Amino acid sequence: MSDPDISTAPTRLARLPSWLLTQSARHVHRVVSGRLGLADARGYHYRALAALEEYGSLCQADLGRRAGMDRSDIVATVNELADRRFVDRSPDPTDRRRNIISVTRRGRQHLRTLDDVLVAAQDEAFASLDPAERDQLAVLLTKVLAHHTRQAKGSSREPSTSDGLRGSGR
Numbered sequence: 001m002s003d004p005d006i007s008t009a010p011t012r013l014a015r016l017p018s019w020l021l022t023q024s025a026r027h028v029h030r031v032v033s034g035r036l037g038l039a040d041a042r043g044y045h046y047r048a049l050a051a052l053e054e055y056g057s058l059c060q061a062d063l064g065r066r067a068g069m070d071r072s073d074i075v076a077t078v079n080e081l082a083d084r085r086f087v088d089r090s091p092d093p094t095d096r097r098r099n100i101i102s103v104t105r106r107g108r109q110h111l112r113t114l115d116d117v118l119v120a121a122q123d124e125a126f127a128s129l130d131p132a133e134r135d136q137l138a139v140l141l142t143k144v145l146a147h148h149t150r151q152a153k154g155s156s157r158e159p160s161t162s163d164g165l166r167g168s169g170r
Helices: 017-038 043-055 060-067 071-083 105-125 131-154
Strands: 087-092 095-103
Touching: 017 043, 017 105, 043 060, 043 071, 043 087, 043 095, 043 105, 060 071, 060 095, 071 087, 095 105
Parallel strands: none
Antiparallel strands: 087 095
């Protein structure tokens, strides 16, 4: 599927914030994934390492929740990170059926590298925005996300769609 050009997109699409956000997210995802790929990493690696760095050692299920990852994705990610010695797995002393995941020194070093990679990716993806506009965009997106996070906790969520059109309103 090719991405529509904003200059040729139908006007009723081009004025929908949901459509604009979806199209922008596709481009940003390509930039970020490409940069991470050059560093032999994936977004899941960064999410897991960042969560471990911030929250300390966690059981695999809690790591998945903190990093916002599905169970199958966190299992594969932890396996990949452990194979590269970025994390250690050890049995949970309170429940031997669970593993405790800890970031290693090597994992912390890799996380610092990925921090730099993501700064460069942000610079590339948001080159058209000055620093104040980037900050404003982050504030607005955080506000939208917080609203939907609260809403999802209170009721069942509407299925997502990849085109950014469902429930877009005006």
